Amino acid sequence: MNILITAGGTSEKIDNVRTITNSSTGKLGSAIALAFAETYTQPTDRIYYLCGQNAVIPEADRISIIRIGSVNDLMEKLTGILTTERIDAVIHSMAVSDYTxxxxxxxxxxxxxxxxxxxxxxxxxxxxxxxxxxxxxxxxxxxxxxxxxxxxxxxxxxxxxxxxxKTPKVIGMIKKLQPAALLVGFKLLSNVSPETLIDTGYNLLLKNNCDLVLANDLSGINELGHRGFLISPDKTYETFETKSQIAKGIVKRVHAILNNQ
Amino acid sequence: MNILITAGGTSEKIDNVRTITNSSTGKLGSAIALAFAETYTQPTDRIYYLCGQNAVIPEADRISIIRIGSVNDLMEKLTGILTTERIDAVIHSMAVSDYTxxxxxxxxxxxxxxxxxxxxxxxxxxxxxxxxxxxxxxxxxxxxxxxxxxxxxxxxxxxxxxxxxKTPKVIGMIKKLQPAALLVGFKLLSNVSPETLIDTGYNLLLKNNCDLVLANDLSGINELGHRGFLISPDKTYETFETKSQIAKGIVKRVHAILNNQ
Structure with a gap:
């Protein structure tokens, strides 16, 4: 099994020294990578970990770290992997800039x-x-x-x-490049109601043909916890309260879907 | 002897997740902090190290790390220290955003x-x-x-x-808050001639009443070296080729000036 995870944030150059960056730390993506690497009942052969310049790095065997700069750089590296390697699941947690x-x-x-x-x-x-x-x-x-x-x-x-x-929507490229890959999308909003969050996450799932979407809100992310809703194609969802729960929940669901194929 | 060093880059918020950041790594500021900490002939009592969110951290006793976000945050923390502590020298290597x-x-x-x-x-x-x-x-x-x-x-x-x-010029505040402190300014340009670099650095020195200015150009900074010109009030300058040389050169000159006072 090969997994591709994107994590952290992209950065768009203004000039030689100034960039517009996303403050995403990559901690959630890193937790997911480690949860895949540490599930020995369903071993992962290789994890491609594409992450922003300042993102946290998961340390485990079989994780290949690939640093990403701009959205354009992300598209190039993602295309490179998805057109040359068989990938079973793409976990697209990176905060990709909507603008350049x-x-x-x-x-x-x-x-x-x-x-x-x-x-x-x-x-x-x-x-x-x-x-x-x-x-x-x-x-x-x-x-x-x-x-x-x-x-x-x-x-x-x-x-x-x-x-x-506007930048191109990277999530929309994934199933076009590798239709058989399972796709987990992410939606981060700020200070909306749980209903709006679930609706927005579900729309992302429908629009991009995702198998699962993790929806979260900045107000539910702090030192103590990280609230996330893992939405399925029938719009039911599981609720998690920490990064570790989210990571394990995603790994469990990805394995279940891949085993049923 | 108390030293205050600023290093790395500031970051200005666009919204809750996006910031404009300076790509400065803080490696030079960190090398300078370590050079002060490791000079045992002239021991330093305390080093206040004010640095950007993603800056490299120098690890040594007597270095207090203070993380900085925006230019406004830098001004507040700098004012706090300079109005309450006696500081012998300020090494202002931080890349402070000209704009917010x-x-x-x-x-x-x-x-x-x-x-x-x-x-x-x-x-x-x-x-x-x-x-x-x-x-x-x-x-x-x-x-x-x-x-x-x-x-x-x-x-x-x-x-x-x-x-x-425009943001206020932080370097201009330092001698106003603590006139007796020795001040080392920094000027980073991109692809200019050495003459222009020296002239621009010297103008910074005159304008802000600096005791020394380190002038450098992005084209002279790479994996192998870091070219820097340490300019004096009489416009003579020393040339260095690595971060370590620059750090040791600054420490030596700061000690010499403080000993002559």
Whole structure:
């Protein structure tokens, strides 16, 4: 049996020294990796552990640690493994950034792009209600990326504006690359009701063809415990109160599903 | 003798799970702390080591580790120590973010703020060349921060724009809080000539009343070495090729200056 686990958070570069990172520690992913490695009744041959730069590392035989930087880096390494190795289950606990840096600009640059647009096209063109917003969006962010993100942003610039764009949904790639692999998705929300959490987790399961989804909320994660709901395709769920319970619960369910295939 | 060392990088929160961090590892600051701790001819009583969340930790007696989050957090903890303890030297190697998050907005929100402004004030008001840019800057970024940075940004939002603002210069506070303390400043640039690096480092020294400045360039930092120029108030400088050389060089110069006082 081969398992692929993603854990921790991705990091998107702003320039040579600054990154936007996710504060995920990788502790849950690490606990899951150890729970697979330590289940001797159903031995795991190999665990591919793809994790963020600052993530906690599980130490056990048969765990291969692969460090991940950006979302793009994650996609490349995930594709590499899923197209060359047979993987029985993918536990995708990594906090993948929804956004990456599109352009770096300044407030003044945005404003002068708009001023140029209005003076070139005349106020009446700019005031067409139907098209105004769309035109402004396009023009406001043209001619940007002049800060030289290849190097380090000068600290002399007064007003930096970071324009972000969406990243591809990594979870959606997994079953396309390896349809037979069991997929466990993760959903982390902040301060929502358990009903909303279960509904959102279940929607993730349906949308990405997951076999299980672990839904959790920041308010249920602290020094003492980690509340998680492990949702099944029939929308029933198990409730866990610690990382260790979640890890063992996922391993048990993954083994049960794989044994029934 | 009491030494205060700052090391690693600060991290500014975007929301509950996302932060803008500096990729500084704290390895140089850690080497300097150990070099002070291991110089037995001039023993150090206590080393206050203020460092970023993911920074490397120096392990030795008499080093107190104090973890730092944001620039604001650094200012509070630094002020706390410098107003209550006698510190002989401050080695300020931390990569302090020049920017913190001002507001979170979207491209659409910026564009509609501008559209509202133009329709309320008429095109002629908006087209006054003198005031246009200033007005647009103010209006484009009004009515923002609607994304709820207290929680977690929803991944459903298509276009996030992060507007940054300048942070106070922490290095400028140090001699004001404790004028008698010796101050070593640090300047990191990216891909500049040695002349530009020395000039920029020397300007930092003059501006902040530093006793020494260590100037370095990202292009001179790799697995094999770490090139650094230790600049004096007369603009002469010593050149070092490794972190260990830099650390020992700084300790030697700090001891020499303190002994001559």
């Amino acid at each position: 840096v599109d352009t770096l600009t300044t407030k003044s640059s945005i404003a002068s792009s708009i001023a140029d647009f209005i003076s070139q096209n005349g106020p009446s063109a700019a005031l067409e209600p139907e098209t105004l917003t769309a035109q402004l969006i396009e023009k406001a962010f043209s001619g940007t990326d002049t800060l030289g993100s290849e190097n380090k942003i000068s600290s002399d610039i007064e007003d930096i504006v970071i324009v972000m764009k | 998050v001002d507001t979170l907005t979207t491209k659409s929100s910026i564009a509609s703020s501008i559209a509202d402004f133009i329709s309320q004030n008429g095109p002629s008001a908006a087209l006054e060349p003198e005031t246009l840019t200033a007005q647009l800057i103010e209006k484009a970024f009004s009515g923002t921060d609607t994304l709820g940075s207290e929680n977690k940004i929803s991944s459903d939002i298509e276009d996030i724009v992060i507007v940054m603002k």
